[in-house]
Amino acid sequence: MKACILGAGSWGTALGSVLAWNGWDVSIWARRSEVAEDINLRRRNDRYLPGAVLPDGLKAVVGAREALAGANLVVLAVPSAAVAEVLPLLRKLDDHVLVVHAVKGFVRPDNLRVSAWLEREIPGIERRLAVISGPSHAEEVVRQMPTTVVVASASKRVAESAQDAFMTDRFRVYTQADVIGVELGGALKNIIALGAGLAEGLGLGDNTRAALMTRGLAEITRLGVALGASPLTFSGLAGIGDLIVTCTSEHSRNHRAGRLLAKGLPLSEVLDAIGMAVEGVNVTFAAEQLARDCGVEMPITHAIARVLTGDISPSEGIELLMTRDKNHEMEVVGVQPLTAEFRLP
Missing domain, CATH: 1.10.1040.10 (N-(1-d-carboxylethyl)-l-norvaline Dehydrogenase; domain 2)
Structure with missing residues (x-):
């Protein structure tokens, strides 16, 4: 099982660590050579996660194509402003590669959710795309403090595959079908x-x-x-x-x-x-x-x-x-079913 993390910031490093603890061979793409060196030689990423000790199964690679080679799972963990820059890499992925995005923002200037933007740019990617979100500061995840998150996808199979990939005894993962709500809440x-x-x-x-x-x-x-x-x-x-x-x-x-x-x-x-x-x-x-x-x-x-x-x-x-005009507290919203159904198998 090989995973690639696109983005060596705090969140990408934490998610890569979770996968490494779970037995995955993890390559993390680091734009900065000094960050890659810190990860590979000292098992640290002091620029983004000072003091944290990283697992041996996590290695950093400066070249994105090298990091992606042979990956079964790709985690998109770059800032929202950089999502467009990695689009050419995502377009080259084989159709069987699971993509999990961990970006808590919008793609501007279109103001699109990341999954909506990816679906527009890479038709069919929704069949292997999930989003991961929830209360999960990287600083605590990487120290294996108990954390719970949710993965959402249009596909039940994809959501459960992502759940299996990340689930540990310190990182509990729930599934969801409401991709829109999960993405919007995180952003x-x-x-x-x-x-x-x-x-x-x-x-x-x-x-x-x-x-x-x-x-x-x-x-x-x-x-x-x-x-x-x-x-x-x-x-x-x-x-x-x-x-x-x-x-x-x-x-x-x-x-x-x-x-x-x-x-x-x-x-x-x-x-x-x-x-x-x-x-x-x-x-x-x-x-x-x-x-x-x-x-x-x-x-x-x-x-x-x-x-x-x-x-x-x-x-x-x-x-x-x-000093706004006085108002009633409970706005009327249309209540939908408790759990939206997965649209895809």
Whole structure:
């Protein structure tokens, strides 16, 4: 069993480690030669996961084609902004290769979910494509702290194959058929994590954070339902589970970015300080456009977008949300079946 991980960042390295612990021969594609050297010679990836010790079954390769050679499973773990760059590699894969994407963002400028974009660019890939998401900080996964995630696919066979590949006694994997909901939950929670970081940076308390998370989940669900997801998916691991961990953890890059923005740093300096992809930034702008297209109200997303562009300050963003017209809490959404059926065998 050979797996290739496209992307040697924190999440790609953690997922590669899980597969290696599960007996897979794992090649991870690293763009930076120093990262590959760190992995191969010292069993570390201190640029992205400082202090973590990596399994022997994980090796890094600088050449993507070499990493892909002979792979039965390919994990797409690059930032959303780099998905288009690896498209030529994915197009060359044999039809039997299982593809699992772990990208929690949208492909811009089309603002498409990653699986939707891949299905458009590689017709038929949905028959061997799955998405993995859930509350799973790489820093804890790589230290084998108990973690639960979900894999979603249009195909029951594909979902269960991905489940078998990743399932360990420290990494529990559930299956799902609601690909849209799982992808949207994993991406949109980054917006609310930015907001939680902003609130903490302003010195606001637990009441504010709870309000942001709860009302954030409401607007995530509104947009998700409008785009074809089941609202019940957002009460699961890819929804509220990922939202909680990203809004409350010191490991969250989006949360850290929000805290830095609250200090008055411009967005460009915040991104330089983080040094890794902050998916919430592009996700915010993509979600705002999708909300406009669908006629969905997303006040938190709108306020954070204005903070990111510098139109308003973080404190003005809070004021904007708190002085909105009064409203009823329970929005009406169309409730779909608890478990969507797999469309493909």
